[in-house]
Amino acid sequence: MKAIGFKQSLPITEKDSFMAFETEKPMPEGYDLLVKIAAVSVNPVDFKVRQNAAKDTVLDTPKIIGWDAAGTVEAVGDKTTKFKVGDQVYYAGDITRSGSNAEYQLVDERIVGHKPKSLTLAEAAAIPLTGLTAWESLFDRIKINPEKDKEKTVLILAGAGGVGSIAIQLAKKVGGLIVLATASRPASIEWCKALGADYVVNHHRLKEELEKIGHSQMDYILDFVDLEGYWEMAADIIKPQGHIVTITGSNNPLPLNVLKNKSVTLSYEFMYTRSMYTTDDIEKQHQILNKIGELFDAGTLKSTLTTTLKGFTVENLKKAHQLQESGRSIGKTVIQF
Structure with a gap:
């Protein structure tokens, strides 16, 4: 599968601040879903991790970041009960695991919600985090x-x-x-x-x-x-x-x-606390995302998507990071695969 990552923390304008590469598609076990990703959004946490994760070293394999995604469940682990193959989902993921800047990702179903029916996959990707x-x-x-x-x-x-x-x-x-x-x-x-x-x-x-x-x-x-x-x-x-x-x-x-x-x-407030420590109430994030989805479907909430970049490319990921780093972005920026 295609993924985009980095081996070294570099200014976003540098050629190798991100690189595309091929890696093996993972297989789900336990509570994990394998999601075929359709869209991701970029948040300040993305550029902060990129700037600091490999400041004084060069990683052997590229680090994949990204913590907002929407897509379709392709396979499920043996402990899953909340989703089936073909379900459309959205989630913010787990900061301790491989991120969403890839064609496929494993994510614990207990922090995943059903995509709001009224939102496109791009609009849904703007919401979870x-x-x-x-x-x-x-x-x-x-x-x-x-x-x-x-x-x-x-x-x-x-x-x-x-x-x-x-x-x-x-x-x-x-x-x-x-x-x-x-x-x-x-x-x-x-x-x-x-x-x-x-x-x-x-x-x-x-x-x-x-x-x-x-x-x-x-x-x-x-x-x-x-x-x-x-x-x-x-x-x-x-x-x-x-x-x-x-x-x-x-x-x-x-x-x-x-x-x-x-x-x-x-x-x-640290959104990753529940997933990072597998807290007793980790499933609360599944419930919150479903509740937020209901609010969108009822017309109570409006989409916060303002910028859509089409194509899962290094160039688009760099553009999204530059926009976040500027501190002047309004709403959310999404990359549509």
Whole structure:
């Protein structure tokens, strides 16, 4: 089968930052599905792994990355019960295993969902990683209860990004929250509004703009861009007994004591935790993806796909990585095989 990978962490503009090669098609065992991939999407985690996985070495065989895919089940392992050959599926995979930048991939069925019927395979490939991250942030970490928490406020940092784009919709349509999102460019502001944000505020003048609209204090803050950069601001504007969720963490120690007097909760969200540690509730991701699929099929959620590159090629993978690295992408970028 054809795959695309890298042997060394190089700038994306370098000739060998990615290379196409042939490798053996794997066979499923246990809980694994063998999926013939039809489309993949690219997320920040892709370029971060590419930049760091082989910085000081040259790998013997190319590393295959990629953590969003949609395709068709071609074969199943002997412990599988949730899917059959021919089913169309979508998933974000497992960061500890070979990735989706290949014609075929093995993936544990417990982290796979049935593709939403209303979405194309390309549209479906744009959803899993961001959908799972946003859902887990809101409903697993904060534990939003739509009946109890309706009309509470949530500030989504980086609203126009991949995770922010689905988090705005889930927070508004499922959680019933008042949604505030950060964006500064006209295109990203309009994108956030179209997805359902009640207010869009400029992150360069965040506190000033929050005060202007009468929401100077937040019940919840979702950090999808830079916890360290927003730390002091987040600690200032979070309400007493509020909740901050971050997917970015920090390279330097943060003064957690600034949250103490307000009894603020800080949670980390890492979408790969369940698959990485085979947690007791690993199957929850299968359930979440199926629930998200139902929301798309009901018309509650809108596709976040904005850019489609046709053809599984080194050139297209490089283009997708360059777009992600620019930090200016809106929504999701998909490569259609």
